[in-house]
Amino acid sequence: MIHWTDKERTFMKEALRLARRGWGLVSPNPLVGAVIVRKGKIVSTGWHSGPGLPHAEAAALAAAGKRQTVGAELYVNLEPCRHTGRTGPCTDLIVAAGIEKVYYSIPDPNPQARGGAQALEDAGVETRRGLLAREAYDLNQFFVKWQFTRRPFVILKTAASLDGKIATRAGDSRWISSKVARNYSHHLRAGVDAILIGRATAAKDDPELSARPWGRRKMHREPMRCVLDPGLRLPASLKLFDPSYGGPTVSFCAPDAPPAAVAELSAAGVRVIHIPWDGRGRLSLGKVLEALGELEVQSVLIEPGATLAASALLDEGVADLVHVFIAPMFLGGQDAPSMLGGAGVEKLTDARGAEILRIARKGPDIHFVVRPQGAFTPPPGFLDLPEDGPSGHLEEEG
Template structure:
């Protein structure tokens, strides 16, 4: 019997790495704007010169490859395309990018990672290779997977990526015992929090926070006015007042309520819908509560890939209890409130340290007088 054929992994040059890093940077710009699609960057290079760059457009169209090919025109023939995610291979609202690359006559395609979507998942690569195009896969793969982690989780786990944002005192409090919370962190931290909103598809709060704060949940940074995400309230019994800012602004900024199927009284539900609010209903768990994982699944079914959970303590506890928190963005102010203050995370039944949710700290930065600590799930499983 003949020995198995061993295929050597591709060898990438420093130039390859630089061009793929540029493609990833282009893709990163689209986070929060391209759902339900992944955010993809593409750089076309020929004879050592960059011909064009493209990235996924708002709402997921045009695709990054299509935009780069459009800008390059006939010059794309014989070029190398650096793509941060495998080119699509199916007909949706746009033709397959694999077909476009073949038609353009590119000579080589460098792909950071394979697309987990079953409609693609290796098919785009196979199609390019069958057309005689050299395809090299795996350059900056870990970075590419991390960038589109929300899309990966929606496909593989039927839920979006969840970033939990906390703004607390040094002792982990989000308010005094009287409920006063404005403002624990300073101007820089709050501005960075708004920038986080712009990078997520949806921002989610619990009904307790919605009632206590009557928030707008919009992105209010200069130049990012149009980057406000979908606003989501987890409200099992439709307690949100019709006079709240969220409801009043629903015709300007998409506003959704995740509620229980048996808590959705018909007349009140109709009133919310008349105000422009979309209702997502989920079944209760065994004790009549709204499970976090079911709420996230309902968002994923709408195409949401990235969720920023901003409050409050009960929502944070519910997400952690269901093991759905992938990243933590923790702003800590240099003050101490004390044990009678409201904790950033409510109790969720951890008896043994072995059952605690664990994260890996990946970055620490000063945010004015405050500190931002960033954490990721440890490890990022299945991706």
């Protein structure tokens, strides 16, 4: 078991804090922060702010200047790359700068970029892996899952009353959650590559599907807006199809969707993708994710009605993380939709289990972050670092 000092942890925490600044800016690249330390003091920092822009290590090295980097330590939350992509290899810069020791949290899962630590060792730079590995993995799970599976990481987000209803019996659902909870949802939207909804939600709520977190209106990229509309029955007048509201729109339809509707939507700039049925009369979510992965979508936020939630969580089990906001109200009604529709399971032993990762308050609401059974986990060996403990800690915020 590796023992990390408090100082080492503090420096890597700072690298992780810097990495978070790239939320919503860096995809398809990872979130990375770097800190250069000399004689126990931080001399410079850097973070990656988007594709084609300097990597965190390069930014930190440039900010320090050569006099400060000789014999210094570098803390970075991802193994430095040794490949030439849109920018050059970070390992060359680190060696040229005279860095003596590199701490990194997790290996680079990208087959083209990995091997940086070995290249550094070969050049005489000491490397130490695994510092705050769990936190670093949690931060970059979109990137890691896509690198290993070529499918996006799936977050499902829903808001319900205390009695589990997502709308009233008349279909009124705006708003169940508080402003603070909705702002958090916009923060999630700002950080993902795509948002996915079902046809009924699009028709009833006419959402923009844009990301509007407080104070960040123009900083992030707008996520791709996706809808499951098997027969392409949604009217073209919906905000979802209007480019002035948000990112590009993708409509997933059935193999036999009317060709005239396909042509009309395509002419309006909507990408139409045909998806096979799942055997239960719905579009296959597995195939939807495959198609999104091919478009280099690394993360998708599903904002489901009861029908889509049941498909995603129970029938196909595609969710990797679930955010549930519970609002302090009771709605009742046999016919008011609950969080999950569909047929449901018959026996308790058939339930999909879940692990609660976090419970917090969002204004008057309670926010659960849950990892359902069947969620993505990285392959053995990638995170076999027991010293940082499991991320499934239960945290209660005041």
